[in-house]
Amino acid sequence: MSKTELDGHSAGKALPAFGSRAILGATVGNMLEFYDFITYSFFAVQIGHTFFPSxxxxxxxxxSLATFGAGFVTRPIGGIVIGSYSDRVGRRPAMILSFVIMGFAIITLAVTPSYETIGIAAPIIVIVARMVQGFSLGGEVGPTTAYLMEAAEPGRRGLAVSWQPASQQIAATAGAFVGVVLSESMDSAALDAYGWRIAFLLGAVCLPFGLWMRSGLPETVHGAETDAAGIQAARKPIGVIRANARIIILALLILASGTINTYVTQYMTTYAENTLHIAADLAFATTVVGNGLGIAAALYGGWLSDRFGRWPVMVWPQLAALLLTYPVFLWIVDSRSAMALLGGFGLLSLVGSIPYSAFYVALTENLPKRIRGSAFATIYAVAIASFGGTAQLIVTWLIHATGNALAPAWYMLFAAAVGLGAMVMMPETAPVKTVQQEPSRSC
Known part of the structure; x- marks a missing residue:
């Protein structure tokens, strides 16, 4: 039997009690956490006016964007602390802990007075709140992804885990949709003064529902499964890292690529307003359409990976995204039309979201269960902290320094090429593929 089967469920022993409610509970909490975190980027201009007047x-x-980036600094710490907690104590308590911490942070952000009201204390509070958000989200991703994989039947792991990236896209779509509604119903002065706060408070209002959903989730980590292995891993941490070094390095490269793509895409609202001088409602609508297509693509990618394997679903769509990026940006910058913005960014989001569902489940299947939560969370958080927190700053600087509106495409092309190279080297883990090589696998 393979390591994957030992660490997950065997084909004959999938847990029958784990169904749609378990997937929904994990996904709803993940979606709300990402909504709270990502919404900041949609209102970077308004938040800058409120807390960083210049x-x-x-x-x-x-x-404002530097403060957005501050939320990434603490993500590796949250990944290590809460991820390790999920491996030792359980996925459910870890997910509840990260959710509660995020709740406190988002409420703090929403009610902090402006710089004009309390002076330098305002940006300090906002920066601290963003760092707490980062700690929470850093500890959210690993346990949630591990839970989705462990709660699913082997033949449906790809679809189950695809709800992780899909929930992020849902969160981004919801945030952008709220932005469209607020920008349509308020003038710029009202949006600066209090409109952006409404977006955050909407996320805070939903927190009790997410907490209720998570409190009733069944557990996938049990002491008898992991105690001895956990003690051995604690005694020989270097050995565990060395044994999984190849996967860790490839995962870091792929997640760096995906992170740059994601956060440059999320920057498109600000990019359309500031660089292309597009009306705010069309700028927000572009993000809504792109993320909406990304949701469907993420779920479709997971479904495809269960039927055709993880490797082809990672590699071929990633290659397509690499080839499409520059022509699409050229079309958008030249025409600056609604069709180019909605169709172009929508196409990039559609194609670019498919590979990462397959990657998420491939990485989760490759990691031993005793370190799955902490390892996934730490790898993810390090990649996000290094490249996600800086992506929008780098793109803004590139546009400012070069005066070229195509600068985001250059950065995305470089990231896509690196990600493609790492995806090519990822091993295949899908049961539909590996069962053909190991016909006697059973527990």
């Missing part, structure tokens, strides 16, 4: 619009935006 005579220079560029300086105000850069300070």
């Amino acid at each position: 005579h220079s619009e560029y300086a105000s935006l850069m300070l």
Whole structure:
């Protein structure tokens, strides 16, 4: 029997009690956490005006984006602390812990007075709240992804785990949709003054529902399964890392690529407003359409990976995304039309979201169960902290320094090429493929 089967469920012993409610509970909590975290980027301009006033619009935006990036600094710490907690104590308590921490942080952000009201204390509070958000989200992804994989039948792991990236896209779509509604119903002064706070408070209102959903989830980690292995891993941490070094390095490269793609895409609202000088409602609508297509693509990618394997679903769509990026950006910048913005960014989101569902489940299946939560969370958080927190700053700087509106495409092309190279080297883990090589696998 393979390591994957030992660490997951065997084909004959999938847990029958784990059904749609378990997937929904994990996904809803994940979606709400990402909504709270991502929504900041949609209102970076307004938040900059509130907490970082400056005579220079560029300086105000850069300070706001730097604060957005501060949320990534603490994500590796959260990944290690809460991820390890999920391996030792269980996935459910870890997911509840991260959810509660996020709740406190989002409420703090929503009610902090402006710089004009309390002075320098305002940006300090906002930066601390963003760092707490980062800690929470860093500890959210690993346990949730591990839970989705462990709660699913082997033949449906890809679809189950695809709810992780899909829930992120749902969160981003919800945030952008709220932005469309607020920008349509308010003038710019009202949006600056209090409109962006409404978006955050909407996320806070939903927190009790997510907590209720998670509190009733069945557990997938049990002491008898992991105690001895956990003690051995604790005594020889270097050995565990060395044994999984190849997967860890490939995962870091792929997640770096995906992170840059994701956060540059999420930056498109600000990019459309500031660089292309598009109306705010169309800028938000672009993000809504792109993320909406990304949801369908993420779930479709997971479904495809269960039927055709993880490797082809990672590699071929990633290659297509690499080839499409520059022509699409060229079309958008040249025409600056609604069709180009909605169709172009929608196409990139559609194609670019498919590979990562297959990757998420491939990485989860490759990691031993005793370190799955902490390892996934730490790998993810390190990649996100290194490249997600800086992506929007780098793109803004590139546009400012070069004066070229195509600068985001250059950065995305480089990231896509690196990700494609790492995906090519990822091993196949899908049961539909590996069962043909190991016909006697059973527990």
